[in-house]
Amino acid sequence: MNPNAPRTIQLFVTCLIETLRPEAGMAVVRVLESLGIRVEFPRAQTCCGQPAFNAGAWDDARAMGRHTLDVLAQSDAPIVVPSGSCGDMLVHHYPELFAADPKYGPLAEQIAARTYEFSQFLVEVLGVKNLKARCAGRLAYHPSCHLSRGMGISAPPRELLSNLQDGELVEIPGANECCGFGGLFAIKMGEISSAMLARKLDAIESAKVETVVGCDVSCLLHLSGGLHRRGSKIETKHLAEILDSYVPTNI
Amino acid sequence: MSQQTSNVTFHERVEDALRDQILHVALERTTERFQRLRVTGMGSLPNADAVRDRVRLIRAHTLSRLDAYLEQFAANVERAGGHVHFAADANALNRIVADIARTHDVKSVVKGKSMISEEAELNHALEAQGVRVVETDLGEYIIQLAGERPSHILAPAIHKTKEQVGQLFHEKLGVPVYTEPAEMTAAARAILRFEFLNADMGVSGVNFGVAATGTICLVENEGNGRLTTTAPRVHVALMGLERIVPTLDDLSVMLQVLARSATGQKSAVYTNLITGPRRNGEGDGPDELHIILLDNGRSRVLGTEFAEILYCIRCGACLNACPVYREIGGHAYGSVYPGPVGAVLTPALGGIAPWSDLPQASSLCGMCREACPARIDIPRMLLLERDAATRAGQMPWWLRFGLHAYSVAATRPALFGLAAWGARVGTRILGASNQGWIRALPPPLNAWTQSRDFPAFANESFRAQWEKYQGENQEQKRK
Incomplete structure (x- = not known):
């Protein structure tokens, strides 16, 4: 495991895991903790706004984006998202949505730079490739x-x-x-x-x-x-x- | 741009397409093959990624000073003895072509493949003044016989099976019901040879116009393009005004990716480079060459955030790669340009209001961006179109209301929790009779349950589980 890897992360669990598959979120927590990572869960998090963004309701998406950025900015820890779709929103679309915003534009860039999808965080940041996990069939x-x-x-x-x-x-x-x-x-x-x-x-x-x-x-x-x-x-x-x-x- | 079937809604066309089993077979046979051939074709290109970057750079650079390059192109065409016309819109283009036809007493026209001609509906305009028009690209010939429209920018008859074509030829040409494409091609070829030799005017498309030399480049596989542009007395070439490249070197970069992206070929069978009409002492070629540059909204798009769609070199790769196109085919789009590129280009040229459904018909999966030799970010522009549609008041009220309510809740964590609790209770009641799976949701959510079940919300949210887990950890530490 990479010795310089961060020891604390914030989990952005996504609204779908929150409501429909909480067991996936708990699995993320357990896997990270078993690797010695401390998991923070910012409680005020809700939805990143991607559904509104993709539908073309960009004002609504920006409202949700500002909320999410405010919540995630409260800690300096990198953000781990167990979703490629919400990760893509945070990493690519926030900087674009807020490009013209003097306050949230720079914040979006900053958050994007320390946001990782779960598997990406394990392999590329922690350097963990083999977890010796089991799965039959x-x-x-x-x-x-x-x-x-x-x-x-x-x-x-x-x-x-x-x-x-x-x-x-x-x-x-x-x-x-x-x-x-x-x-x-x-x-x-x-x-x-x-x-x-x-x-x-x-x-x-x-x-x-x-x-x-x-x-x-x-x-x-x-x-x-x-x-x-x-x-x-x-x-x-x-x-x-x-x-x-x-x-x-x-x- | 005109809508093909104005009184039928997009959703009705989609439903028709999805029900059409023959269309399904035709698309299945072709799109997958094109897709595979493209991957192998581009794979055979050394430094494919660098070449694609170069293609993108050339397109961006050219469009950034298009006015200067267009002037240079026009001057060089004239110097080579050709004539250049600018057409502001489809009507202007049709008028110019009709005038040329009248001046030269043209009775019959042979046509090579041209999407500009489809965009302007040139055939109708010529036929209205008594000129006979014969399509000579095999695919275009097939759909002209069938009285249909192209459903793919490269393979216009992609929606037809060879069985259907065999039947069509039998009915329209009086030949036996052929089963082999080679027999059908031979039948068409015999007829078209005669047409080429007797036509007064040839109308072709243009893949690229080279500013430095005034050369037009026409890429094709059947030889019909070469005959169209050389056999008749007059050659009229139709070209979108964005299809300029600065030099022949730049052209060679485009040609490295065009055929590979389209059909997987390293190069097309015929790459015609035409500079001016027939010169003194030359055996072949027309007496006159007219090049018509069509604007039709393009120059307006140039200054907008959709300008990137004009990088398109019309290879059709995004259509073949698109999972939506593969299910519904080109006609369902209702536009001249279908598929991912059409879903961006059509509203960009014709306004979002009549075309607001097109950018919605995408799961934003990104296959088009991956396939595009010019790396055009089509998904990004589909999103921009959706935003434009909303601002134009084109979003259904229930969705607008629902998304706004959702955003109000999502910016207030307590309210969001409450809404989630409500949804949990609701979905658990609806799913109670089926082990937590909902078989039917009320409209408009019934669009989901038409083909899939929906799970009830979890008994305990992640938040609740997390808090319990934290509590247990604390307790363990105290022990």
């Missing part, structure tokens, strides 16, 4: 669009998963293609979104996996909702939930 990684193409993070999650002690990592055909979620796109363009989901679910089912692992609860929510509707037994897990099976030894 066949699993596949779903690279979410905003993590892989938005934030440009492709290798870290795969690296962490390839070092699982057991379990067989397989590829979903056309893995890099969108699952069709796209936030409010799934509501506004429900038919197209459904067609994209059907294609993705066919690909997942053809890979004969037991678990689909991702770094974005948003896509996992979409995939699990589709799988449940199909009556499939395939489970979806956040990367942190897989790594949480790690038992600390000596680092």
Whole structure:
């Protein structure tokens, strides 16, 4: 592990983990703590505003952005986000949204510079690639669009998963293609979104996996909702939930 | 720009497209293949990333002083004996072409592929004055026979299966029902050869105009472009005014990525470089060359945050890579330019009001940006279009209200907690009968439950679990 890595982080847990998959957030906490990282959780955090930003309601998105920036500015610790989509918002879109704002513009740049997605933080900041975690059966990684193409993070999650002690990592055909979620796109363009989901679910089912692992609860929510509707037994897990099976030894 | 089917809504076109099983087969066969060929094609280019950077730089530089380059281009075309016309809009373009046709007593026209001609609906304008127009690009020929519109900027008949084309040729050309594309091509070729030799005027598109030499470059695979531009007495070349490159060296950079991005070919079968009409002593070529530069909103876009979309070199890679295009095809967009580039270009040129659905039809997955040889940030401009749509009052009221209410709550943590609590109670009631999964949500959220279940909110939020966990840790420390 990188000896110069920060020892304290702030967790921006995201609104979807807060409300729909809290167990993924707790897994993030346990994995980081097991590596000796102190986790702060700024309590006033809510939503980064990405749904409003993507829908074109930029004034509302800015209001949420200002709130989030104020909350995260209260500590100097780096920020860890267990989501590529919210991470992309903080790292790329805040600086753009507030480019003309004399107060929040510089703050957005500052926060963006110390924000990391969870797998990125583990691999690129902490230098941890092998957590000796366990996961039985066949699993596949779903690279979410905003993590892989938005934030440009492709290798870290795969690296962490390839070092699982057991379990067989397989590829979903056309893995890099969108699952069709796209936030409010799934509501506004429900038919197209459904067609994209059907294609993705066919690909997942053809890979004969037991678990689909991702770094974005948003896509996992979409995939699990589709799988449940199909009556499939395939489970979806956040990367942190897989790594949480790690038992600390000596680092 | 005109809307193709003004009384049918975008959603209706999408539903029709999704129901169309034949369209699905056609798109499946082609987009995936193009996509694969592009990846291999670009993979064969040494330093592909550096070349793409160079492409982007050349496009940005050219557009930053487009007026100077256009003047240089026009002067050099004239010096080579050609004529240059500026058309402010589609009507002006059609008028200019019609005038040229009238002056030269043109009865029949052969056409190479040109998206500008589609943008201006030139065929109608010419036919209205009694001129016969024959499309000679095979794809364009197919859809002209079918009375349809292109659904892809590069492969206009991509929405048709070869089975459909076999049937169409049988009905329209009186040939047997062919099953092999080679037989269909041979049938079309036999007819088109005759048309080339008897046409009075050839109309072509232009891939690039070279400012330093006044040369136009036309890239194609069928040879129809070469015949269109050399066999008839008059050649009219239609070009968007942004399609300028400063020098032949710059052109060679563009050509390194164009065919590779489009079809995976290292270079197209025919790369025509045309400088002026036929000169004394030359055997082939037209007596007159007219180049028409179409503005139609482009110069207005130049000064805006959408200027980057004019970097586009029309390779079609973003269409082939787009998961939305692959599901709905090009006609559903209702615009001349479909797919990701069309969803930005169409409202940029024609205004957001009639086209506000187009930028919404994207999950912002970023495949288009990844595929684009000029690295155009299409998702970013789709977001800008969405913002523009909202400011133009084009967001549905329920969404506007919902997002505003959400932002009011999200900037007040206590209220946000309360709203989450309410949603938890609500979703747990709705999901009670199905192990916590909701099968049907009320409108407009039923768009979600049409194909997927929605989970009830967790019993204990992260915040609650975190606080409990902190408490336990404290207790352990005290022990």
